[in-house]
Amino acid sequence: MNFKYTDDQIEIRRMVRDWAQGYLAPKAAEIDETNEFPMDNVKALMEQDLMGIAYPEELGGGGADAISEAIAMEEVTAACAATGSIMTGHYLGFDSLYLQGTDEQKERWLRPALEGEKLAAFCLTEPAGGSDPTATRTTATEDGDCYVLNGVKHFITSGAYADFLSVFAMTDRSKGRDGLTCFIVEKGTPGMKIGAGDDKMGIRGARTHEIIFEDCRVPKENIVGEIGKGYRLALDVIDRGRIGIAAMCVGLSQAAFDAAVKYSKEREVFGRPISKFQGISWMIADMGTQLEAMRMLTYYAADLKEQGVNFSKVASMAKLFGAEASHKIVTTALQIHGGYGYMKEYPIERMYRDQRILELFEGTSQIQRIVIAGQILREAK
Structure with missing residues (x-):
């Protein structure tokens, strides 16, 4: 890949940074301490046109490329x-519609969602598991012109605050992965309840909640894609x-x-900055190398996405x-x-x-390895 930043990408980085x-960084510690959802930040993201930066302008997006989107999320x-x-969770929440x-x-x-008027959430994970969509226990039963949803979703970022949720439920459990379907459920729909919030170790302001569905009636026009095709759709979004x-x-x-x-x-220490000691300087060298490697792998995945070619394996590699490199860098x-x-x-x-x-x-690091190895082995001749 012959990579060089475009003028637009350079300007987006400067603008977002x-x-x-100036606006987000001074509030980060307080958000962490109070464990409150930063709605002011969400509104500010919307005002800055950062909630749909790489989606087509004719749909309400910013029309930028996928690398610019990654740069904005990075900054x-x-x-x-x-x-x-919260920003990445919003993208997940509306991507099934896109x-x-x-x-x-x-x-x-x-x-x-792209124009900054509605906040979206992605509802796939459940208390019994999230890495295996075929284990979904939430059901959707046909009843006249509606489907009736029953079940519980867990760890749903922005779920208590979103205007609509992309919810994956089983319309036919006997078909396994071919029984999963995606529905849009709007905030305030009868039968949808906000459950317990999570008290997390980190990213505390990105509040996550249980979302409970009890005889929640969703119109058939809220089905995204085809009945029973939600498994592939969920994987594409992920x-x-x-x-x-x-x-x-x-x-x-x-x-x-x-x-x-x-x-x-x-x-x-000992009369000079610790950066002058070889032990520290080598740690900095390793951190810088790992940082640039992860950045380039991320941009490579984004570039493949922009080209419209298969990027699943590289996206898992980048993630x-x-x-794991960020763990090393932050620890160091x-x-x-x-x-x-x-x-x-x-x-x-x-x-x-x-x-x-x-x-x-x-997807945990272990799940990424399963995805990567599976694709490598399928590609091997």
Whole structure:
């Protein structure tokens, strides 16, 4: 890949970084401490046209390319990881409509989501598991001109605050993966209840809740795609979402790296900055190398997506490598801070907690390895 930033990508990075560092970063510690959903940040993201930056202008999006989208997610996450998670969750929530929605559905839900008028959420994971969509227990039973949903979804980012949710339910459990269907459920629909909120280790402002469906009637016109085709749709949405998570890995790692470099040049031991010691300087060299490697792999996946070719394997690679490399980078950054890194007065303590989820959601590192190995072996001759 002959990679060079375009003028538009450079300008998007400058614009989003300046805004995010000025508006989001000063609020990140308070959001973490209060454990409250940062609706002001969400509204600000919408006002900045960052909630649909790489989607077609004719649908209400920004018309930018997929690398620009990754750059924007990277810069938002560098300033506030919780807000970055809300941003990626919103994209997951409306992507099923973009991929398989009807023209009427796109006008009703997708356009407002892209234009910053509605917040979306993605409802697949359940208490009994999330990595295997075929284990979905939420059911959707046909009843006249509606389907009646019953079940519980778990760990739903923005679920308590979203205007609509993309909900995956079994319309025919006997068919396994061919029995899964996607529905749009609007906020306030009778039978949809907001359950318990989660008290998480990190990205605390990206509030997640249980969503409970008890005889929740959803009109048939809210079905996204075909009945029984939700399994492939869910995987397609997740593949696209993994690039967003990889971009989050880059953003958080960049923030941790910058904090470590700054601290190493300011902190003096034995009469000189610790950056002058070979042990520290080599740690910085390794961090910088890992950071650039994950960034390029993420952009490669985004570029494949932009070209419209199969990017599933590379997206999983970007997410796997990014998540595990970010663990090393953030851990090393905290180590460079020494005892001060363990104190809440330094942002690296929060970054350390925020990072851990990156190895878990959108498929754990173990799931990524299954996906990657499976595709490599299928491609082998």
